[in-house]
Amino acid sequence: MHSVAVAVTPGAPLFETSVAFEVFGMSPPDGVAVWYEVRACAVGNGPIRLASGFVLDGHHGIDDLVGADTVIVPAAPELEAPPALAEAVRTAHDRGARLASICSGAFVLAAAGLLDGRRATTHWRYAAELARRHPSIVVDPAVLYVEDGGIFTSAGTAAGLDLCLELVRRDHGAAAANAVARRLVVPPHRDGGQAQYVATAVPTGDQLGIAPLLEWALGRIDRPITVADLAAQAHMSPRTLVRRFGDATGTTPLRWLTMQRIRLAQQLLETTEIPVERVAGLSGLGSPANFRSRFRQTLGVTPSAYRQTFRTPGRTPGPRP
């Protein structure tokens, strides 16, 4: 049994603190025998007042955190690391534990000196502060989560969920992670490198302006589309198109196209019986070989395995013991 310890600190936000329990505390997906055991661990043994007036009692001590296989640090109160917690985290790391922080929890790992010289991230509101206090950390404020040398850090709130799913993926494979994601009703895989926020969250003239362009692209998604094509369609230079596209969607044309193509492929695999070879063509991902490798690279499973797992219930009876 893989033990997971969640460091609980006074004033910690509920969501960040709870995601690990949701992911690692649920019953294992079909086909997984050895799952996780999650514990809330804290310095001292009195009740702990969390954010929003919730009180935690009956938790484990800090020794259980030190001995865990994976340690999750969801938050740092006031961006300060309780010395005893930082010490415990460092000891856990020395013992070979896998470490993961969510949101401001990165400040605890940083205070323990574990992020020095490593790539790390945190909530975008705190990224500058983290870099200021610890100049040797390579802070990337634009990703959902990063891993460097067995130490994982993730951005705010929901990115912690993506990180926990990534850990499941590494431990038990993509199918198990996808099953967990499906039960939680969240997207199965958000890549760690995905931007933390879209540059313009509120629709602006820009965004409304490119909507028809996106529509046009979706309408011919099965055929090759280059930046030059998009630029011509939008009556602007390729250089300006790339800029405007980024402003409006938070990503680049090719990445957006690939994302749409993968989504379409997923849909076709889930809801139809169209052969994989033809799904490759319909989704615009090129040759079947290229399609397979791209699909696998993005979602961690092969197209046929994906179809096997997510086939719409009722179509073909799946293997259910």
Next chain:
DNA sequence: GAAACACCCCGCCATC
């Protein structure tokens, strides 16, 4: 898996 090829895309910067 390697290699060739096309295309991407982002900093730079003169220009509008």
Next chain:
DNA sequence: AAGATGGCGGGGTGTT
């Protein structure tokens, strides 16, 4: 004066 544009260079990425 300030911001948007778009050509260019070339390391990076994707496809065959």
